[in-house]
Amino acid sequence: MRVGLVGVGRIGARHAAILAAHPEVSEVLVTDTAPEAAHALADSLGLTFVASSQVLVAERPDALVIASPTPTHAALVRAAITAGIPVFCEKPVAATLEGTIDLARLERETGAFVQVGFQRRFDPGYRRARELVRSGGLGRLHTIRGNTFDPEPPPAAYLRGSGGIFRDCSVHDFDILRFVTGSEAEWVLAAGSAHGDPVFAEVGDVSSATTLVALDVGAVATLSAARHNAAGYDVRMELAGESGTVCVGLDDATPLASAEEGVPWPAEAPHHLFLDRFATAYAAEIAGFIDLASQPGASSPCSLADALAATRLAEAATRSCQEERVVRLEEVPGA
Ligand SMILES: NC(=O)c1ccc[n+]([C@@H]2O[C@H](COP(=O)([O-])OP(=O)(O)OC[C@H]3O[C@@H](n4cnc5c(N)ncnc54)[C@H](O)[C@@H]3O)[C@@H](O)[C@H]2O)c1
Structure with a gap:
């Protein structure tokens, strides 16, 4: 070819x-x-x-x-x-x-x-989690927690053109939420805050944010994004169901330390960037x-239909954060 x-x-x-x-x-x-x-x-x-x-x-x-x-x-x-x-x-x-x-x-x-x-749709951990949800291995899902934390913010020029943290960063969490759970969002509620580089506030963006997503299957997800996470590049998704709980991205390179005494985990250097964390997926x-x-x-x-679904979630979250209110997905154009 x-x-x-x-x-x-x-x-x-x-x-x-x-x-x-x-x-x-x-x-x-x-x-x-x-x-x-x-x-x-x-x-x-x-x-x-x-x-x-x-x-x-x-x-x-x-x-x-x-x-x-x-x-x-x-x-x-x-x-x-x-x-x-x-x-x-x-x-x-x-x-x-x-x-x-x-x-x-x-x-x-x-x-x-x-x-x-x-x-992320090609990352082995997310695919295993999807199979567990599909096969019923977790039972009825009730709670999902996800995060995408970057070690440091991109340059100001990038941030100015990025469309904001929900469209640029959380959009990955929105897409993988649909992929892993096989369900659609009914409404979102998002909040965030701007600190660090003044460019965040200048362009009406935030440097950290959380979106609560109510899914049509009855489960609720909270998906967080942050631009300043010196511990490393931290991308995880935890899915809890009535029969079990699983976490994607929990390994020896997770940039996370235990506050418990004598817990020697994780053992390896933390992931630093998307290029190493998702090498297998790319x-x-x-x-x-x-x-x-x-x-x-x-x-x-x-597909482009999938991209549109994730984009509509990002739009809804952006609107929710700016207007400090619940935004239902039907408020966002889709066709
Ligand atoms: N899926 C992911 O994990 C992921 C990660 C990083 C970037 N991205 C996306 O990939 C795209 C590129 O991001 P990047 O970080 O590699 O950017 P980059 O700035 O590092 O690279 C962009 C390249 O495109 C070139 N370029 C600019 N205008 C061009 C044009 N009109 N025609 C041909 N080449 C042109 C630039 O010279 C540069 O070499 C963005 O849309 C970004 O959102 C996705």
Whole structure:
């Protein structure tokens, strides 16, 4: 297969290495608006440099991976769908809710294969938790707790364009909540606070937040996000049911210490960034994409409809935090 890749920054460089090592991929064509970065990566991994994303789409690769900045995603996904090229796009697929709705409509109308980069769906721990929920191993779920804590905030320029903590960060927790529980949210209540860099308050964002999500199955989830967590990159999900409790992300590299005396856990250095915490998941999602992109009529493991559902939760949480009230999901446009 010939696979195109747009953007070779933090996540794009990782996808490039995975694609270059994939046995079914004969050629990786890369482009980036910083050509020296694309050239350097192409030289080190044996990829083909292409001058622009327009030239790349015109080359008609068998599949396209989009890892450029968020504002570029919607037009690139549209171009790939129009050219009939199966496409993998990093989250978020569009900068706005309206843009996401438009893309989900296009997916419905064309039946195009689009996979969105919510990599937690490929993480072994989340998949095991999902199987336990599905098989009834936990009994009736009553309580879910999740968190995404970054070691340090991204640069101010990134925060200004991020859309806020719920759209940028908690959106991963919203997606995986739907994936693991198989249920939908009825309403949310979110709160947060801004500290550290003044940019948070300037742009109306918060640096830590919690969203309470009431699910249609009767269980309640609390999902927290924080930008300052010097202990490490801490992503966990705890699911408690009437027959058992399980925790995703609880291992020897969890950035968490016990306050009990004589408890020597965790034993290893804590996870520092998403690239190490989710290394297995990134490799599995790209391998899954390569596999499915060559199968006519395959259904996406994370479609634009899924991306829209997570985006609507992020919109509802943003509104709830700003307006200090419960927001029901039907208040947020979805079609
Ligand atoms: N799924 C995840 O865990 C995850 C993690 C990180 C980033 N992301 C998403 O991936 C995307 C990229 O994030 P990043 O952190 O790698 O950013 P980055 O800034 O490190 O890299 C972006 C790259 O795209 C290039 N670029 C900019 N405009 C371009 C254009 N018009 N065409 C081609 N290339 C262009 C830049 O030169 C840069 O090399 C964002 O949408 C982000 O939300 C997802």
